[in-house]
Amino acid sequence: MAIDSALPSPLGTPVCEKDAKALRFIEEMTRNADSVQERVLAEILSRNGETEYLRRFNLDGATDSDTFKSKVPVVTYEDLQPEIQRIANGDRSAILSSHPVSEFLTSSGTSAGERKLMPTIHEELDRRQLLFSLLMPVMNLYVPGLDKGKGLYFLFVKAETKTASGLLARPVLTSYYKSEKFKTRPYDPFNVYTSPDEAILCVDSFQSMYIQMLCGLIMREGVLRVGAVFASGLLRAIRFLQLNWKQLADDISAGTLNPNVTDPSIRKCMENILKPNPELAEFITKECSGEKWDGIITRIWPNTKYLDVIVTGAMAQYIPTLDHYSGGLPLACTMYASSECFFGLNMKPMCKPSEVSYTIMPNMGYFEFLPHDPNYPPLSPESPPRLLVVTTYAGLNRYRIGDILLVTGYYNSAPQFRFVKRKNVLLSIDSDKTDEAELQKGIDNASLLLKEFNASVIEYTSYADTTTIPGHYVIFWELLVKDAANSPSDEVLNQCCLVVEESLNSVYRQGRVADNSIGPLEIRVVKNGTFEELMDYAISRGASINQYKAPRCVSFTPILELLNGRVVSKHFSPAAPHWVPERRR
Ligand code: AMP
Numbered sequence: 001m002a003i004d005s006a007l008p009s010p011l012g013t014p015v016c017e018k019d020a021k022a023l024r025f026i027e028e029m030t031r032n033a034d035s036v037q038e039r040v041l042a043e044i045l046s047r048n049g050e051t052e053y054l055r056r057f058n059l060d061g062a063t064d065s066d067t068f069k070s071k072v073p074v075v076t077y078e079d080l081q082p083e084i085q086r087i088a089n090g091d092r093s094a095i096l097s098s099h100p101v102s103e104f105l106t107s108s109g110t111s112a113g114e115r116k117l118m119p120t121i122h123e124e125l126d127r128r129q130l131l132f133s134l135l136m137p138v139m140n141l142y143v144p145g146l147d148k149g150k151g152l153y154f155l156f157v158k159a160e161t162k163t164a165s166g167l168l169a170r171p172v173l174t175s176y177y178k179s180e181k182f183k184t185r186p187y188d189p190f191n192v193y194t195s196p197d198e199a200i201l202c203v204d205s206f207q208s209m210y211i212q213m214l215c216g217l218i219m220r221e222g223v224l225r226v227g228a229v230f231a232s233g234l235l236r237a238i239r240f241l242q243l244n245w246k247q248l249a250d251d252i253s254a255g256t257l258n259p260n261v262t263d264p265s266i267r268k269c270m271e272n273i274l275k276p277n278p279e280l281a282e283f284i285t286k287e288c289s290g291e292k293w294d295g296i297i298t299r300i301w302p303n304t305k306y307l308d309v310i311v312t313g314a315m316a317q318y319i320p321t322l323d324h325y326s327g328g329l330p331l332a333c334t335m336y337a338s339s340e341c342f343f344g345l346n347m348k349p350m351c352k353p354s355e356v357s358y359t360i361m362p363n364m365g366y367f368e369f370l371p372h373d374p375n376y377p378p379l380s381p382e383s384p385p386r387l388l389v390v391t392t393y394a395g396l397n398r399y400r401i402g403d404i405l406l407v408t409g410y411y412n413s414a415p416q417f418r419f420v421k422r423k424n425v426l427l428s429i430d431s432d433k434t435d436e437a438e439l440q441k442g443i444d445n446a447s448l449l450l451k452e453f454n455a456s457v458i459e460y461t462s463y464a465d466t467t468t469i470p471g472h473y474v475i476f477w478e479l480l481v482k483d484a485a486n487s488p489s490d491e492v493l494n495q496c497c498l499v500v501e502e503s504l505n506s507v508y509r510q511g512r513v514a515d516n517s518i519g520p521l522e523i524r525v526v527k528n529g530t531f532e533e534l535m536d537y538a539i540s541r542g543a544s545i546n547q548y549k550a551p552r553c554v555s556f557t558p559i560l561e562l563l564n565g566r567v568v569s570k571h572f573s574p575a576a577p578h579w580v581p582e583r584r585r
Pocket of ligand 1: 106107108109172310311312313314333335336337338339340401403419422431
């Protein structure tokens with residue numbers, strides 16, 4: 001249907017007036033990126049210039065970017081921790097923001113083992129919602145007919161806690177899904193989910209996933225897109241289906257709900273959705289009982305046009321598995337966001353994952369792209385890696401996010417960039433981010449168990465094994481056992497796995513305990529001399545013998561093959577590590 005009032009946008013022809021408005025907004029913001037950025041900074045500084053933090057830098061009322069950049073330093077979370085702690089403890093004065101801090105968003109990035117706490121203010125919810133509202137208008141330019149069916153999205157809320165002064169602390173999407181903005185959103189034919197809000201909002205991950213999968217199966221023919229926030233989440237849903245299809249089929253056949261689903265609001269809403277359907281149950285049994293799971297997504301949801309999951313950054317490791325289960329459906333990475341700020345969107349969401357560039361939306365905050373490390377030569381002269389630095393309405397000033405980006409070009413005058421990686425992350429399976437120091441601490445602690453056997457770890461490296469679902473950390477280590485008659489037992493080595501896990505940050509442990517998004521950590525003991533072979537291999541490929549250090553994480557197939565070929569024993573964590581929603585400090 002032609003929309004009279006909708007002018008074709010330079011991006012394409014919008015399918016409805018609402019989309020036309022959104023596309024016009026994108027055009028307006030990106031065409032005037034520089035002036036929008038100056039305006040955003042001026043707005044932020046006019047309202048936050050008198051905060052305790054900014055007063056330290058004597059801006060004297062200046063709101064321009066030159067003065068701002070020359071007087072206010074780039075900071076990290078650790079620099080702001082005293083201020084953040086005071087806010088968490090109940091100091092309501094204007095420390096970072098002139099507007100009251102409404103809650104803390106808990107980042108998956110950690111500091112001293114705990115999630116970072118990002119202050120936010122009420123109106124930021126509007127900004128986040130605004131960015132969300134731009135995604136479908138762009139997608140509709142590339143995939144027609146998305147209003148003719150539904151999206152099967154696996155969306156979850158996570159545990160929330162309160163700070164000493166009673167401010168809520170929870171992940172940004174939990175905050176969004178629990179907001180009235182989400183719960184009372186108006187009907188939008190392009191944004192209809194199969195999952196009832198009651199299921200999305202259920203904090204018990206089993207019940208939530210069970211119902212979301214059940215509804216996805218019941219409405220299978222209407223499903224036009226399948227998604228989760230990150231690729232790892234969608235694969236977890238597929239694994240859930242592998243483990244639970246029998247019970248799901250029984251429920252569908254009889255029209256009765258699994259008694260393990262106890263949430264009363266879910267049970268009530270399922271009364272209208274779940275009706276006996278033996279034919280569908282038979283179909284599910286036929287598809288799921290076989291050995292062949294390749295292409296399962298397209299067999300169960302035959303009208304799926306694309307998978308909506310982030311597969312950039314660390315999530316790229318899941319692309320082959322997603323392709324396996326979906327028979328190569330397009331993978332759409334639609335946006336780039338964080339607890340600190342939502343940054344931008346992908347203007348070509350159906351492009352290949354390797355070509356994804358996100359376009360900054362200049363109205364979201366004030367952005368700077370600083371050279372990653374001035375002492376390092378750029379990867380290429382035209383496009384040196386950049387660190388993203390943001391200034392937000394909520395009171396972060398020149399805050400370094402920790403993401404490394406490559407600027408790839410511009411959409412109108414808004415910068416576009418490729419997500420390269422998160423700085424210092426060695427291992428990641430889901431939203432966990434483990435750095436070298438954390439892994440080293442884990443190895444040191446586990447090594448203590450080897451002492452009584454007069455054994456020690458000579459060398460180690462690690463690997464994120466995503467061939468299992470959920471994926472898990474693997475540590476290859478070479479031991480020096482001085483007394484073969486008294487070498488550490490299987491049990492002790494299993495225990496070493498658990499000690500490493502206990503030493504890792506709370507996001508890792510939450511993934512293991514509450515989200516089931518990470519499997520038990522594995523130690524593979526390799527035979528003596530393996531790391532010397534690894535060095536020989538690296539030197540044969542040009543590494544300098546003087547500077548050689550064993551890599552602390554590996555992913556290159558020939559190296560993995562070498563290591564796996566030398567494994568003498570494998571050990572797994574025998575229990576889940578300790579985790580409670582409350583922070584340790
Ligand atoms: P959090 O700190 O838990 O709010 O997570 C935000 C972080 O997730 C970002 O700083 C990125 O490192 C990562 N992230 C978010 N969106 C994307 C994306 N589209 N591609 C790659 N990584 C992303």
